[in-house]
Amino acid sequence: MNLGSLSEDGIRKFGEFQSCYFEGRWYTNVEINCMSNRLANALKSLGIGKGDRVVTQLPNCVEIFAVFNAVFKIGAVIVPMNPILRPDQMSYIYKDCGAKATVTSSDYLPWIEAAQREAPQLKNIILVDKDDVKGTIYFKKLVSDNAEGLEILDMDNDDLAALIYTSGTTGNPKGVMHTHYSLWINAVSFADFIFLSSPVTLTNVRRAFNEKNYQIEETREVVTSVDRSTMFLAVLPLSHSYGLSFMSLGALVGGRSVLLKWWNPVEALKTIQDFRIKYMALVPTMFVQLLDHPDFDKYDISSLKYCNSGAAALDREIAAKWKERTGISIHEGWGLTESGATTAGNPTTRQPKIGSIGVNMLRCNRMKVFDMEDRELPAGQIGEIVIKGPAVMQGYWNLPEETAEALKNGWLHTGDIGYMDEDGYFYITDRKKDLIIRGGENISPKEVELAICEHPKVLEAGCVGVKDRVYGEEVRAFVVLKQGERCSEEEIIQHCKKLLPTFKTPKQVRFVDSLPKNILGKLLRMELRKME
Numbered sequence: 001m002n003l004g005s006l007s008e009d010g011i012r013k014f015g016e017f018q019s020c021y022f023e024g025r026w027y028t029n030v031e032i033n034c035m036s037n038r039l040a041n042a043l044k045s046l047g048i049g050k051g052d053r054v055v056t057q058l059p060n061c062v063e064i065f066a067v068f069n070a071v072f073k074i075g076a077v078i079v080p081m082n083p084i085l086r087p088d089q090m091s092y093i094y095k096d097c098g099a100k101a102t103v104t105s106s107d108y109l110p111w112i113e114a115a116q117r118e119a120p121q122l123k124n125i126i127l128v129d130k131d132d133v134k135g136t137i138y139f140k141k142l143v144s145d146n147a148e149g150l151e152i153l154d155m156d157n158d159d160l161a162a163l164i165y166t167s168g169t170t171g172n173p174k175g176v177m178h179t180h181y182s183l184w185i186n187a188v189s190f191a192d193f194i195f196l197s198s199p200v201t202l203t204n205v206r207r208a209f210n211e212k213n214y215q216i217e218e219t220r221e222v223v224t225s226v227d228r229s230t231m232f233l234a235v236l237p238l239s240h241s242y243g244l245s246f247m248s249l250g251a252l253v254g255g256r257s258v259l260l261k262w263w264n265p266v267e268a269l270k271t272i273q274d275f276r277i278k279y280m281a282l283v284p285t286m287f288v289q290l291l292d293h294p295d296f297d298k299y300d301i302s303s304l305k306y307c308n309s310g311a312a313a314l315d316r317e318i319a320a321k322w323k324e325r326t327g328i329s330i331h332e333g334w335g336l337t338e339s340g341a342t343t344a345g346n347p348t349t350r351q352p353k354i355g356s357i358g359v360n361m362l363r364c365n366r367m368k369v370f371d372m373e374d375r376e377l378p379a380g381q382i383g384e385i386v387i388k389g390p391a392v393m394q395g396y397w398n399l400p401e402e403t404a405e406a407l408k409n410g411w412l413h414t415g416d417i418g419y420m421d422e423d424g425y426f427y428i429t430d431r432k433k434d435l436i437i438r439g440g441e442n443i444s445p446k447e448v449e450l451a452i453c454e455h456p457k458v459l460e461a462g463c464v465g466v467k468d469r470v471y472g473e474e475v476r477a478f479v480v481l482k483q484g485e486r487c488s489e490e491e492i493i494q495h496c497k498k499l500l501p502t503f504k505t506p507k508q509v510r511f512v513d514s515l516p517k518n519i520l521g522k523l524l525r526m527e528l529r530k531m532e
Contacts, residue, residue, distance in 0.1 A: 175397030
């Protein structure tokens with residue numbers, strides 16, 4: 001099977017409809033599919049075929065969907081790249097994946113040209129925004145110059161479809177290998193989860209010309225879909241496993257979305273109001289910025305029914321405040337690139353358990369908690385969360401040792417420490433590799449961060465371990481204060497002493513303007529360790 005066939009399956013199932021609104025106009029599912037077919041033929045004309053890697057390095061835009069599908073349809077491998085990576089990380093990925101082409105914007109051209117010196121196999125730079133840059137190819141001309149007709153290449157289930165690089169929180173980014181089947185089963189299982197929660201039956205009317213009687217004839221077909229009035233806000237970065245999942249899911253359920261190029265609180269509020277958005281998925285920082293905006297109450301967001309949060313832990317206070325001001329619960333979820341993005345979540349059919357990442361959402365997967373000897377732990381006991389199933393990655397690109405470490409006996413060891421309660425809800429307490437060990441005592445940086453954030457002057461905090469001659473490691477805290485506030489290091493330390501044991505109290509406190517985070521808002525502790 002070929003993942004690129006989902007878009008054409010969706011057209012046959014739901015017919016043509018307005019599927020995505022972006023920067024002033026609607027695009028239909030047929031229009032986007034046509035763009036992908038033309039681009040697929042163009043890529044083939046450039047000598048790109050089965051197994052070749054193609055990078056997409058773009059902010060959110062409709063072209064991303066076309067690129068994803070075009071690459072799938074010809075059997076090549078998509079490499080979605082965070083457009084705001086540092087130049088050294090960008091060069092590393094281009095060199096590591098051996099990409100033959102990239103679809104990007106002129107904004108990133110200087111760094112891509114620098115990357116070419118390290119990755120000479122990168123021959124084709126396709127720009128979506130300019131047609132007059134020497135050494136590049138213009139996307140729109142490439143598409144318009146090629147035919148729409150395309151035969152989708154038949155692929156084996158285990159053929160590589162995507163190479164998605166992790167954020168590199170503990171070293172160089174690792175290329176996560178996903179097959180056509182692993183991405184397909186992830187999307188299908190998530191669609192199944194949605195249909196179990198809120199199925200809608202639609203009658204699809206098809207009109208076709210009958211050459212025998214010269215009449216336009218109608219046929220009616222009953223299909224399961226999401227309600228056509230259900231509008232999704234798409235604002236999380238598509239240049240991630242989330243983007244692949246979002247695109248495939250939309251084809252499977254017939255979803256309609258409004259796509260924002262970049263995150264902006266005012267633009268998001270205006271979009272929710274104007275398009276009567278019903279469903280949105282954000283990261284916790286985005287919910288905070290919406291709540292803190294002085295004009296929040298001026299916008300009508302009463303259309304919202306489902307609000308999801310992921311990528312980082314959702315603070316209980318934020319969840320409670322959102323519920324109080326909007327009347328809507330935030331349903332927290334969890335996933336990782338290695339498991340195909342969508343893994344666990346609080347079901348929308350019942351009230352969420354605040355603080356929990358929810359239950360196993362995909363019936364094709366199994367989730368458990370293992371001890372250090374890979375033995376299953378009962379409910380309530382803390383260990384490492386592990387996942388097994390067809391939605392799990394094939395492995396890490398050119399990293400056999402790291403693959404063997406992550407995939408032991410078929411179980412993906414996530415590195416997330418937590419437990420499962422009696423109802424099957426999972427809770428994350430820490431990251432395995434983030435633990436700070438002071439004098440033989442394990443310290444959860446998350447626990448220290450939560451304590452610091454209880455200080456009324458603190459906006460957010462991040463903690464890491466730093467070397468200490470006596471204890472091995474001590475806690476160093478990086479603190480962002482609320483706007484206009486002033487605070488001393490000693491004030492934070494004394495505050496922590498009231499809430500934490502002495503050995504968990506930060507030894508050092510540094511005040512910073514912001515914390516380093518990845519494209520999805522996850523704290524980058526590796527970057528914190530580098531900060532002086």
